[in-house]
Amino acid sequence: MVAADVRALSTALDAPDFFAHMDPAPSKIAAKLVGLNAQYNQNLLHPDLSPFATKAERRVIDWLAPIFGMSDGHMCCGSSVANLTGIWCARESGATRVVASADAHLSVAKAAHILGMDFDAIAVDQDGKLDPSELKDLSDSCLVLTAGTTARGAVDPMVQTIAVWTHVDAAWAGPLRLTKFRDVVSGIETADSIAISAHKWLYQPKDSALIFFRDPQASKLISFGGEYLTVPNVGVQGSRSAAAIPLLGTLLAWGKQGLAQRVENSMKDSETLAHFLKEHPETNLCGWPQTGVVNWRPKISPILDVVQRLGNCASITNISGDVWIRQVAANSYVDIDEVIREIEKALQ
Template sequence: MINLPQSIPSTGLGEEAAFELLGMPALQQAADLAAPDALAHMDPPSAPIAARMAYVVAQANQNLLHPATSPFATEAERVVLDWIAPAFGMAWGQFCSGSRLANLTALWAAREAGARFVVASADAHVSVPKAANILGLPYHPVPVDEHGRLIRDSLPDLADAALVLTAGTTGRGVIDNLAPVAAKWLHVDAAWAGPMQFTCHRDRLAGIDAADSIAISAHKWFFQPKGAALALFRKTETRASITFTSSYLARPNSGVEGTRSAAALPLLATLLAWGQEGLAERIERCITIAEQLAQRLEADPRAVLRQWPETGVLNWRPAQADVAAVIAALSGTSSAFTIGETPWVRQVAANPHADVDAIWARIDDALA
């Protein structure tokens, strides 16, 4: 760490000096998510065009709560949502500062529609029970099968329930069966795998268009800077149930957040620069990387592959060596994940710039 004063200095260094002091360490001491051997968490490198637009957003510092101060950014958000929502069969949506807020927003709408408790798989993201707790709704986890998918035969009566299905679980990356089910509200947490809808693998999300709401993390497979997500809704009338107004507002405020930044601008720039083909190519490359590594792990007697990667998430363990030691050797390109009581190495193909040979060289050394 750099040597910093213990309190706010009475006399400032000046902006250039402060930037020189902090800027390079902030980059040099950060993980390089675009490195050839970077394959650890669900953290893709930001699209360069998105990073550039994020600077513009910060410089303008627009607040989309007040359209008069952000006319261009407000229109940009409308355009992006009009592009993305119909691809999932949704009628409208809004940006949120992360998919935790997107899940909370969706489950708030579910409660207003009459849902009295929340049901999700035991492998659902922690933001789902957290949202239920915030909303004062009982939470019922449902067991998962050997692959990590929600067991539908274990579902309770859903007449008064908000059922949350996961498209890309955090630990194993599996997609629950998304076929329609009779529930008061059906929400799909597609924070990770949602953007696969724009790829040749969209069939893995079959049934997602029957959801009442969908959450997608833009800072995952839309390759955006942190703090951007989308909450999408099938019915336009849902908006009224989560909208409030006040005398100081230029227009009614929908959703959990009030003040929020123009997060749609970097995503709009990315989609314009890459097009759907460019986005698809990067996601499909990530999935291919995971599958190629799975093939090598499956063929190597030193390793045990837990299951085939459905959305670019690998779970494997050494056949003989200590899992913790292997994870330590793979520091920065793996994490630990426990299935039952068994520890596994978890690697996520979030980096489209990753090189299979570079990653395998590290795995090979760790298993040696």
């Protein structure tokens, strides 16, 4: 009964026309391994309750962290928590203020609020990137840069400043570092910490994300030990699932090449769509997609009517106070010609 409802009433993330959100269908091997994880129900809080899972996480971190210029880290349930973790490290290092672009994900302001820090939003330029000329004295601050904003996929310039701590929210675009588009996120290696959603462009089932640290000692800033624990509890969560196992399975099955190929194909799909929208007489494209996020508006038909006709093909977002259609290249099973046909129909 429950299973039947799940099958009947879930959004098909792998449908040929699904091109709407940052949520890909997970890798098949990952989906299988999640079932195995549930069966064994390991807890990363206690190494004796997760002998293999703890090793698997170490292996994943040791494999991925150096690709981003980082040396340590751990997995957590999402990038809201990964951002909170990075900003918590900043506060423990003396930062009292969080500075981020006005287009940073809401979890950044939320983390500042939870941690009792001030929050300053910095204006973005016309491409949706943080404008470095707007930055003031950062000597008391945690600077949060975004690599792939939620609304537009914009990548902030990876500026080097005197901030106490620089955290990069690379929830969406971080995996470009594994691809031929690595230069889009160049400079990310100068960060103190980086958040990446494995349940976005690393094709993992939710809840799966990574927080990386440049300094191998950084996790000591956010470690609590004692009482019943044999090893310190690092980070925001207590009990943690073995999310590293499906990620390790995916990395071993696909290799760096297989992963990169899927993300590169998605980047190509977003370019194909952008070309179509740029040439179409009845659509306005909002800048060229930087990291697979395409924003556009119909010139004639009311936007909300078009969105309704597009169904799962598109989402909407707000850019500088205006509603724009947002289409995200996350689905590796998409047929971009089918998406374009749906747009043509919706515009009629």
